[in-house]
Amino acid sequence: MRTPLRALRQCAREAWEGLHRNASLSLLAAVAIGIALYIGGLFLLVRFNLERFVRALGSDLQVQIYLADDATAETVERLKNEVLSDPAVEGVATVSRDQARQRFEATFPALRDLARQIGGAPFPASIDVTLRPAYRTVEAIDLLVKSYRKAPGVADIRFDLGWLQRLSGIVALVERGGFAVGALLALAALVSVGATVRLTVLARREEIEIMKLVGATAAFIRAPFLLAAAVQGLLGGALAAGALLLTFRLVVRSEFYRANPFLSIVVGRLPPAPHLAALAAAGALLGLVAAALSLRRAGTF
Amino acid sequence: MIQLFHVTKKYAAATPALSDVSLHIEKGEFVFLTGPSGAGKTTLLRLLFRDEIPSAGQVLVRNENIATMPRRRVPGLRRQIGVVFQDFKLLPRKTVFENVAYATQVIGMPPREQRARTYQVIEMLGLNHRLHNYPEQLSGGEQQRVAIARALVNRPLILLADEPTGNLDPDLALEIMTLFKQINSHGTTVLIATHDREMIRRMQRRVIALENGMLVAGGDTMAELPAGGRA
Numbered sequence: 001m002r003t004p005l006r007a008l009r010q011c012a013r014e015a016w017e018g019l020h021r022n023a024s025l026s027l028l029a030a031v032a033i034g035i036a037l038y039i040g041g042l043f044l045l046v047r048f049n050l051e052r053f054v055r056a057l058g059s060d061l062q063v064q065i066y067l068a069d070d071a072t073a074e075t076v077e078r079l080k081n082e083v084l085s086d087p088a089v090e091g092v093a094t095v096s097r098d099q100a101r102q103r104f105e106a107t108f109p110a111l112r113d114l115a116r117q118i119g120g121a122p123f124p125a126s127i128d129v130t131l132r133p134a135y136r137t138v139e140a141i142d143l144l145v146k147s148y149r150k151a152p153g154v155a156d157i158r159f160d161l162g163w164l165q166r167l168s169g170i171v172a173l174v175e176r177g178g179f180a181v182g183a184l185l186a187l188a189a190l191v192s193v194g195a196t197v198r199l200t201v202l203a204r205r206e207e208i209e210i211m212k213l214v215g216a217t218a219a220f221i222r223a224p225f226l227l228a229a230a231v232q233g234l235l236g237g238a239l240a241a242g243a244l245l246l247t248f249r250l251v252v253r254s255e256f257y258r259a260n261p262f263l264s265i266v267v268g269r270l271p272p273a274p275h276l277a278a279l280a281a282a283g284a285l286l287g288l289v290a291a292a293l294s295l296r297r298a299g300t301f
Numbered sequence: 302m303i304q305l306f307h308v309t310k311k312y313a314a315a316t317p318a319l320s321d322v323s324l325h326i327e328k329g330e331f332v333f334l335t336g337p338s339g340a341g342k343t344t345l346l347r348l349l350f351r352d353e354i355p356s357a358g359q360v361l362v363r364n365e366n367i368a369t370m371p372r373r374r375v376p377g378l379r380r381q382i383g384v385v386f387q388d389f390k391l392l393p394r395k396t397v398f399e400n401v402a403y404a405t406q407v408i409g410m411p412p413r414e415q416r417a418r419t420y421q422v423i424e425m426l427g428l429n430h431r432l433h434n435y436p437e438q439l440s441g442g443e444q445q446r447v448a449i450a451r452a453l454v455n456r457p458l459i460l461l462a463d464e465p466t467g468n469l470d471p472d473l474a475l476e477i478m479t480l481f482k483q484i485n486s487h488g489t490t491v492l493i494a495t496h497d498r499e500m501i502r503r504m505q506r507r508v509i510a511l512e513n514g515m516l517v518a519g520g521d522t523m524a525e526l527p528a529g530g531r532a
Contacts, residue, residue, distance in 0.1 A: 010406060207392055213350070214455065215380035216407035218372075 014224035032192035033236025036185030041244040043178025048271040050171045063129040063159040071153035088135035193290035229291030230284045237283020241276040302328040308358035318344040320514040331485040334494040336511035342494035383452030387464035389444045391436040442473035462493045
């Protein structure tokens, strides 16, 4: 009986023969996949960096519960404990009026005099609430605000999620754009790999006919084509990952990058190795799908 | 071994390639299938190794209706049938040895057995001195012998040959026919399609004749499907 290892060896030999016989076409198909994945990879790079930026900003996100002037220490303590027990809350910190003033002066040294000119204690005491990552959403914050807005001792609740939402919107836009452009280019790559498979089938028509005659199974006939296409795809994916790495290096070493700090938000970091490996794997998958569709269309098995 | 019941095969053309053909070939028989060009000989052979499906009727090989056989089982059927063509159908990039061994590779025979069987059949057909030659370096007769070797290497129960001597001179044709006789003497059922009347006369074997897709002689017709036959 056929052992899996022997079958694999035979399949690899046939696949290599197919690739070798149509070397230039195979290379062309790999490059087509490479270009599609490279463009997709550029979007991935931007999305990765923007998302990272948004996450970093999100981790600083706080909700400030301003305390009423007449709130007693006991009320504040009760409120603090109540907030702390909320599942959305990671931690709380009480900020007294003096601390609030000091914080303002440290943040805006140029306006230090303004606070003194007003006199008294213009900054209200507050409870600064840090949210758990899973709850840094509009809905969760809304719920929190509704729960505590009318609680005893609360004067007002402030948070600023707008800019975070806007940035998240940009990330989503980049993601969608990447998918759209990537899908379009992937389609072109599918056609290219499909054409290579069809030509290889055509070139090996006689051989396939003989294989069928002597009782080769459909899987045995198809497997080398699928393997060859997966290799082309993997090669294309590796090309894309390499080109992405090269592009990244060239960009971060350029004068333009140094002159535009905004660029570090968009392309400051290379996605980690597993992301790049996924790009190569996506190439192999693309090759497999193209070959499977093409073999089905060839309908000779 | 082979039974056809009221088999009709229609292509796009108005006249059917085969029309209501019924015949019966016993295990170990040597049978000629004859008729003028376009009589339906090739179509009949192609029905037997499930390269075609009949438009009507039943084709039984070893009591199994292969017309309704699921596709996944077709390779199993073909491993029991060796096929030889007039144009040899050899792979030009492979040597004699590789061409013959190829048939054993695709069915997943262990390598040691592949080599043993290939050498054995090549020796039987007198091609030892041509092992490492490519098809284009061989004569027509030698190429046909390689094709026969490939058809035999998996020890089929049935050997089908479509005009196997059509491209050969009379002496070589006789040599090939003698080979078929030898193969048949080992128990393989042999069905040869040919319009070479002189050859048929010399071989003195059973003849099935077709004309315009209809059986005109030698079908050993059975009107009904036998009770034991699987449909």
